[in-house]
Amino acid sequence: MKKIKLSLSIILVLFLGMFSCDEATIELLPIGNTEGTYFQNETQMEETIMGVYQKLAFFYAFRGGQNNNCAPIWHLPSDDLTTSSNFAHETFSGLNGGNGQLSLFYDFAYQLIARANIMLQKIEENGSFAYSKQPALKDQHKGEALFLRAYMYFKLWNVFGTAPLVTSRITKLEDAYPPNSKGTELLDQAIKDLTDAISLLPESWPAAHKGRVTKNSARGLRGKIYVFRGMINKTNTDYSAAIADFNSLVGLSLVPNYNNNFNVNFENNAESLFEYQANTSPGDVNPFVGGAGGNDGFAVIGEIGAYWGMFSQRPTWIGNAYFTATSSIRNAYEPGDPRVQYILKPESAGLINVIKYTRNTAYATGGNGQSNEVSVNNPRILRYADILLLKAEAIVRSGGNLKDAIDLVNQVRERARKSVESGEPSLVPANRDVNETNAANVLNWIFQERRLELAFEEGHRWWDLRRRHIAGEIDLKQLDFQSRLPDFKFEDKHVYFPLPEKEVVENPNMNQNPGY
């Protein structure tokens, strides 16, 4: 009987033990933050906006291999760069919806847009209490999110033209099948977002936050997009809006030496409107979950470096997949143009290396440097020289005073002449004739100067060629691209790159760009 009593009590204990847990066993929450518990205060909102900026890294970081790096998309199509490696962006003929880099670019662009949309959504939902201690941050975050989103729309228009427009966070699968955008819809939305951003962003940031986007960044980018759109849609009002934007810029100037724009010691300088803030990947990034297996895409988690290895034939084990300059661009510079020494370095076998961001490896590589291809040298996305030339273009296109336009070109040329490391300024490039009355000539001067001044940065050359071809101003079929690849063949359809095939096929509302 005693035994039974003992067993009974054991059973009772087990019985109670079981049902006292109730449903706690299955009402677990993960370790770490969930969306429902986050976005509550300034710190978390600040982390959210930083997460939007971080996605920019994916367009510039090495990402474990040349084939996962997005740079070929904007560098290789132009007549400035070529390669002996098999890149469809170089041949054009090899382009189709299966292209890996285009697919990654598309992926990253929409990831950045999604992060910006989440920022905007959370400001809308939680803004009333999450900024109680620093109310000014709310508008600033909103402005930053709108700016970065607009920048992505601009990039998407330049690459695909017809990529879908996504203006709010997608939370239902049935909303994830948007149609193609049409015409300049992406640019229209970018202009709209930037208009809001200009009113929300600060004129400047405290030193510890230098490099975050400002009113100037948004004014400059909006002006640039106005010029692009005006040209495609042949709308004069866009040019006057662009000029107004450029005139509203505050406190910008050309830095004394051209090369300071590519020197790590002069990041975020007086000429800078927008840079990707490349950095050594922080030591507190978890080394175990970093690397190729990181779950923030393929890149090393927290990777915030840049990569210039495509210009420097590094790392050597990748083989010969590096980009060389064409003789076309080399010959475009007048002998004695001081800029050349900072840009080109002829190699054996007639190949010309590009040294723009890598001239001094000490400033091109980051702290944990060469082995993992991290450069801390910021890609300059939008700088004042670009703005001056765009302004000149807008003046010419809107029938303005040609002399004003030529003066702007000459500002850029004058700085080029003075960009010697020591001694007397150079005599070339000489000023353009301010009395020129043929607008077409002036326009050619402007595009020539854009090519020389902005060579190998951000694909400026290709985006310029592309928009002029779309607008019917030039015929790229006649251009000598100087490709080293035998399969090179440019056709009209190639100004719109193919959308990722899987996205098109699985979305009944979206079509592939014509010809693919």
Added chain:
Amino acid sequence: MIDNVFRSYGYGAATRSNFLGQAEFQDNKRDLLRNLGTVYAELSPMKGLRFKGTFSFDYFANYQDRYQQIERGIFEVARGTAYPITTGNDYRRRINDNVNIIKEFLIGYNNSFGKHNIDLILNAMDQRVKWNNTQMSIDSSSPITSWEQRRIEEGWPNTSKGLLYERNQSGLQGYMGRLSYNFDSKYYLDATVRRDGSSKFGPGYKWGTFPSVAAAWRISSEKFMESLSWMTDLKIRAGWGKTGNQETRDYAFLSLVNMNPKASFGTGSTPGNGIIYSASALGDFPIEDMSWETVTTLNFGFDAVLFDNKMTLTAEYYDRLTEGILQSISIPKVIGALTSPVLNLAEVENSGFEFQASYTDKAGKLGYSASLNLTTVNNSVKSLYGGQPVTSGNLRIEQGYSMNYIYGYKTAGIFQTAEEVAAWKAKTADAGRDAQKSPGDIIFVDIHGAPKATDPKGTYVHKEPDGKIDAYDQTYLGKTIPGYYYGLNFNFDYSNWDLNLNFRGVGDVQRINTDGKQSISGFGQNFLTAYKDRWTSANPSNSIPRAVQNDPSGNNRVADRHVEDAGFLRFQNLQIGYNFSGSFVKKLGLNNLRCFVAGTNLFVITPYTDLDPEDITTPTTFSIGANLSF
């Protein structure tokens, strides 16, 4: 080491890593520790009634140590030299520990009332699984010089150390009641209800209820069957029931905050570097209503034993409907997610027949038995989440088709002449793959195109040629779920000898095989001899395309030419044994002694041309052995 001399050449570019060489400079050790414990208390206060409480505890830890020396680099492909001294000899320790605690409480009651027999069980269960992962490492600046010296000291620079600690937990609760009843061993009825709750699903979707009921009638126990003396036993049965599956990743229903990103602004301590700010991102696209996957099975059949237990026969029809298959899917990139959501993807029906027959008899001293089984499967996807087909690689899930069918292109041989290429190109564009199209390339067939404005809204493909080869031209090429499975088993014994033969097979199934069928390119590797027959102008093959760098014409796209019949018959087991008998066995102190020779996976008969239609790693083994009993 070559001739006992350490030579650092030979492992540079275009070589393969030397794993033996690497292993010389790498030490790995794994220790497993497992502690299983179950305590229970059972009480039977009256006849037929029992209470049982069980508590089980399973602790499992896995310690992994790895020590690598810089010299391993000598044997790595495209390296060939030791890592720099600054890289250091690195050491890493990983500890995974799992705790699984199950508490159960059961009330059972069984009794007979005349010819009524009942058995009732009520059970409650609570399971909690905790998982921890700790990793620590030291890489550069490690003064460790040997495996024995492995350690990580507090004073070593933090920048050379790595540390990770992760935790995860999941829980499951369940209640079950089962009533079994039979009357006079003639009529059987079984009814069960389960109710299970899982931490893997969100609020409101955690619980699933799974009833089942089965009935049987032993006809042979009826009076009117007594005259059929050859009928030893005959039972007809039918059942219907639901079961649930919760296996998927934890917290898939939640949107988690990813704290991995970082951003930098301002000016840091070294040129070019800024101040690092922590950042966050939402990377998930949770489908909040994801819940239990359920399988509803309906079956009926009979079991018969005939001729004094010599023959058994079983036949059954089954229909198994799996609803809400838990699967992660790739979602449109415009969503901007970093992870793939898990959702209740598809409703799939499997139906068919199962037959089993066996016969056992003796002919003189020869005893023999043979058995045979056959299962047919008709697999069909009934519906899909949002009606959207899911393609991963070359397998596709689409309504109306067998699950994970093979999806690829149709081909029409190989171009033999430049005229053929020109004629094809005049009608068909293959974007991005046209520039080097030439004789020796595969001829792809244009069958479909992008949906047109005139197609109904939501159409994924326009089923007419459009003059383009693209993803729309992919189509059904074969199925990966066999249409039938079968097995054959034979046993013989004669005097002291016995022999067992076992065969099994599947049919009506296809598989992709690309070996020996591709446009080869590159160097520094071996190729199959089949490529000696590839297309060249002198050898106009119609099956293997030309060799060309980087496959510019896309010859290697998965197509009908890669799909092979993967049915097979496998000789699974053979065993020959001999039973020693007589006083000799007794003298050894044994009751029984049997020696045998056995073989598994002796051969496979298949039209499939790669090594094995199931799994190329399946070994063929032979063994000899002895069974002893005391």
